[in-house]
Amino acid sequence: MSAEHLLLTVDDVDDHNHDGGVMKFQIRDLRKVSDAGVPILNGINVGIPEGMIVGIIGPSGSGKSTLLRALNRLWEPPSDTVFLDGRDIVDLDVLGLRRKVGMLFQLPVLFQGTVADNIRYGPNLRGKKLTDVEVSKLLTLADLDSSFLSKTGGELSVGQAQRVALARTLANEPEVLLLDEPTSALDPISTQNIEDVIVKLKKKRRMTVVMVSHSIKQIQRVADVVCLLVNGEIVEILKPNELSEAKHPMAQRFLQLSS
Numbered sequence: 001m002s003a004e005h006l007l008l009t010v011d012d013v014d015d016h017n018h019d020g021g022v023m024k025f026q027i028r029d030l031r032k033v034s035d036a037g038v039p040i041l042n043g044i045n046v047g048i049p050e051g052m053i054v055g056i057i058g059p060s061g062s063g064k065s066t067l068l069r070a071l072n073r074l075w076e077p078p079s080d081t082v083f084l085d086g087r088d089i090v091d092l093d094v095l096g097l098r099r100k101v102g103m104l105f106q107l108p109v110l111f112q113g114t115v116a117d118n119i120r121y122g123p124n125l126r127g128k129k130l131t132d133v134e135v136s137k138l139l140t141l142a143d144l145d146s147s148f149l150s151k152t153g154g155e156l157s158v159g160q161a162q163r164v165a166l167a168r169t170l171a172n173e174p175e176v177l178l179l180d181e182p183t184s185a186l187d188p189i190s191t192q193n194i195e196d197v198i199v200k201l202k203k204k205r206r207m208t209v210v211m212v213s214h215s216i217k218q219i220q221r222v223a224d225v226v227c228l229l230v231n232g233e234i235v236e237i238l239k240p241n242e243l244s245e246a247k248h249p250m251a252q253r254f255l256q257l258s259s
């Protein structure tokens with residue numbers, strides 16, 4: 001089974017990949033040009049299969065974050081370009097979309113108050129009050145024990161704060177996680193903790209994950225399939241163990257310099 005079979009590209013228009021799996025996202029001819037007229041995304045066509053971890057790698061400035069941000073409308077994509085479960089995301093309620101499609105950034109920013117306050121924040125907005133047991137379960141899911149419940153952001157390491165940010169995102173019961181270099185500020189042990197949680201979420205909850213990373217080794221540890229983005233275009237879709245077989249010259253150069 002080749003990686004192209006795992007993700008739809010270009011002209012495929014149905015909502016299933018070739019193995020019968022369902023496509024969570026469909027991205028069709030997604031383009032962005034900067035205010036100065038510089039192309040940032042050059043016609044992205046790809047499907048993100050449900051329950052898979054899709055890695056996105058590529059040189060700095062190739063458009064990885066812009067692509068990720070289009071998926072929960074942190075950047076508003078044009079209509080008819082990004083579909084979640086077959087529906088154009090610009091037609092969805094934006095807050096509902098962001099609950100379904102959670103995002104984790106490079107550096108965690110916790111709100112004032114305790115860890116428990118942070119985790120309760122999203123559900124509170126929809127009138128749902130999480131019990132201590134529910135909050136503890138979310139902490140456990142993010143690999144933290146319940147002794148963290150009453151701590152504040154200032155008492156946490158960056159790695160612990162990132163896991164709290166992950167638990168806070170998971171409190172919204174997302175179906176998709178967008179991860180923008182989520183471990184680049186973390187030490188190796190915290191990195192491994194986050195990677196383990198991501199893989200567990202995929203296996204146990206069938207979470208769909210789109211992960212931008214600068215670390216090829218990380219992508220090889222975590223992802224099921226890898227998109228190589230160069231100059232705003234997906235130039236290759238490969239399995240993690242096939243990255244050395246990339247044919248595009250820029251992709252080859254990037255991979256050689258990064259390994």
Ligand SMILES: Nc1ncnc2c1ncn2[C@@H]1O[C@H](COP(=O)(O)OP(=O)(O)OP(=O)(O)O)[C@@H](O)[C@H]1O
Pocket residue numbers: 034035040058059060061062063064065066067
């Ligand atoms: N709103 C904007 N206006 C103008 N240029 C932008 C805007 N957003 C992004 N860019 C430019 O688009 C290009 C792609 O940016 P983006 O952050 O998506 O790349 P990236 O691949 O995530 O980069 P990095 O790996 O360095 O984080 C960059 O040249 C960036 O300066």
